[in-house]
Amino acid sequence: GGVLTKGFAVFKNDGQFKPYAFTRHAVGDNEIQIEILYAGICHSDIHHVREDWGPEKYPMVPGHEIAGRVVKVGRNVTKFKVGDYAGIGCMIGSCRHCEACEHDLEQYCEEGAIMTYHDIDRYNGNEPTQGGYSDNYVVAEDFAIKIPANAEIEKVAPLLCAGITTYSPIRNVGIKKGDKVGVAGFGGLGHLAVQYLVKLGADVTVFDVTEAKRADAARMGATRYVNVNNSDELQGLNKQYDFILSTIPAKYDPVMYVKMLKLDGQLAIVGIPSAANMPSIPVNAIVMNSNRKIFGSQIGGIKETQEMLDYSVANGIYPEVEIIPADGKTITEAYQKVVDGDVKFRYVIDMKTLK
Ligand code: NDP
Numbered sequence: 148g149g150v151l152t153k154g155f156a157v158f159k160n161d162g163q164f165k166p167y168a169f170t171r172h173a174v175g176d177n178e179i180q181i182e183i184l185y186a187g188i189c190h191s192d193i194h195h196v197r198e199d200w201g202p203e204k205y206p207m208v209p210g211h212e213i214a215g216r217v218v219k220v221g222r223n224v225t226k227f228k229v230g231d232y233a234g235i236g237c238m239i240g241s242c243r244h245c246e247a248c249e250h251d252l253e254q255y256c257e258e259g260a261i262m263t264y265h266d267i268d269r270y271n272g273n274e275p276t277q278g279g280y281s282d283n284y285v286v287a288e289d290f291a292i293k294i295p296a297n298a299e300i301e302k303v304a305p306l307l308c309a310g311i312t313t314y315s316p317i318r319n320v321g322i323k324k325g326d327k328v329g330v331a332g333f334g335g336l337g338h339l340a341v342q343y344l345v346k347l348g349a350d351v352t353v354f355d356v357t358e359a360k361r362a363d364a365a366r367m368g369a370t371r372y373v374n375v376n377n378s379d380e381l382q383g384l385n386k387q388y389d390f391i392l393s394t395i396p397a398k399y400d401p402v403m404y405v406k407m408l409k410l411d412g413q414l415a416i417v418g419i420p421s422a423a424n425m426p427s428i429p430v431n432a433i434v435m436n437s438n439r440k441i442f443g444s445q446i447g448g449i450k451e452t453q454e455m456l457d458y459s460v461a462n463g464i465y466p467e468v469e470i471i472p473a474d475g476k477t478i479t480e481a482y483q484k485v486v487d488g489d490v491k492f493r494y495v496i497d498m499k500t501l502k
C-alpha cells in the first residue's frame with residue numbers, strides 16, 4: 148500500500164494552512180522514503196499559494212526545500228541507506244533522455260521536469276505531487292541529494308532551492324576574485340548569493356528596499372549596500388558592474404540594473420514577480436545599453452545541486468534561519484512576514500514538531 152502522510156495544506160488561495168492527510172505511492176525499487184526533518188519557506192511557495200502566477204489546484208501542500216532522514220530504501224537503491232540524511236529540491240523527476248536531461252539540466256527537461264508539488268507525477272500513476280510541509284516524501288534516489296553527515300541539518304533545506312538557484316548562475320558566469328558584482332533583493336536567495344560571491348572573492352554590492360538589512364550585508368562581507376528607495380545612493384553606479392543577480396519578487400525596473408553593467412557585463416534574473424506586477428524590458432533600452440547580456444536561470448540540475456550542497460557544507464555557507472514549529476497558524480503567519488520583509492533570512496519549519 149501507499150505511504151500515509153500528514154502535513155499542512157491550503158484549500159484555496161486565501162493562504163490559510165490547515166492539517167491535511169494524504170497518501171503517497173509505495174516506495175518503488177529505485178526509490179527512497181525520507182522522513183522530513185526540516186522544510187524551508189521559499190517565496191515561490193507564497194507565489195503559488197496566492198495564485199500570483201496563475202490558477203492553481205487545491206489542496207496544495209507547498210515546500211520544495213526539504214531535508215530529512217532516509218527511513219526506507221527500495222531493493223535497487225545504491226546511493227542511500229537507512230539513516231542517511233537526504234534532501235529534495237524543486238523537482239522529483241524528468242524524462243532522463245532528452246538533450247537537457249543528458250546534459251544534467253533536468254530542470255529544463257523537454258517533456259517537463261516534475262515539480263515537487265503542484266504537479267502531476269506521470270511516472271507514478273499521475274499522482275498529484277505534494278510538497279515538504281509534511282512528514283515524509285517518497286522519491287527516486289536519482290532525484291534525492293546526499294547531505295553529508297556533518298552538515299548543520301537544521302540549516303540545509305534552503306540550500307536545495309535558494310542555494311542552487313543562486314549558485315548556478317554565479318558558477319555559469321564564472322565569477323572570480325575582484326569581479327565587481329551586485330545582488331538585487333537581499334532575502335532568502337539574495338543572502339546566499341552574497342555568501343557565494345564573497346567566498347569567490349568578488350566585490351559585492353547589495354540592493355534592497357530596507358534599512359533593516361544594511362548591517363547584515365556588511366557582516367556577510369558585502370562592501371556596499373544600496374537602499375534603492377534613496378536616490379542619492381543610486382548615483383555613480385552606471386557601467387560599474389561585471390555581474391548583477393536579480394532575486395527581486397516584486398515590481399521593479401530591470402533597466403536600472405542593465406545600465407549598471409559594464410560592456411559585456413551580465414544580468415542574471417531569477418526572481419519572478421506576480422503576473423500582475425511583472426516588469427518588462429523595452430527593446431530600445433536593450434539596444435541603447437548594448438553589449439550587455441541578460442539571462443534567466445531556474446534552479447540547477449541534480450548534479451550541480453549535489454555539487455552546490457557539498458561546496459556549501461565544506462565552506463560553512465548556510466542560510467540564516469528562523470526555525471518555526473509545524474502548525475497551520477504559525478505557517479500562515481510566517482507567509483505574511485516574508486511578504487512584509489520581517490524574516491532574517493529564511494523560515495524553516497521543524498517538521499519533527501508536527502503532531
Ligand atoms: P524573499 O522574500 O526571501 O527575498 C526577496 C527580497 O527582495 C527581500 O529582501 C525584499 O525586500 C527584496 N525586494 C523587494 N522588492 C525589491 C526591490 N524593488 N528592489 C530590491 N529588493 C527588493 O524571496 P526569495 O529570496 O525566497 O525569492 C525571491 C524570488 O525568486 C521570488 O520571486 C521567487 O519566486 C524566485 N525564485 C526563483 C527561482 C528560480 O529557479 N528562478 C527559485 C526560487 C525562487 P524586503 O526586505 O522588504 O522583504
Ligand code: ZN
Pocket residue numbers: 189190191192211308309
Ligand atoms: Zn524555492
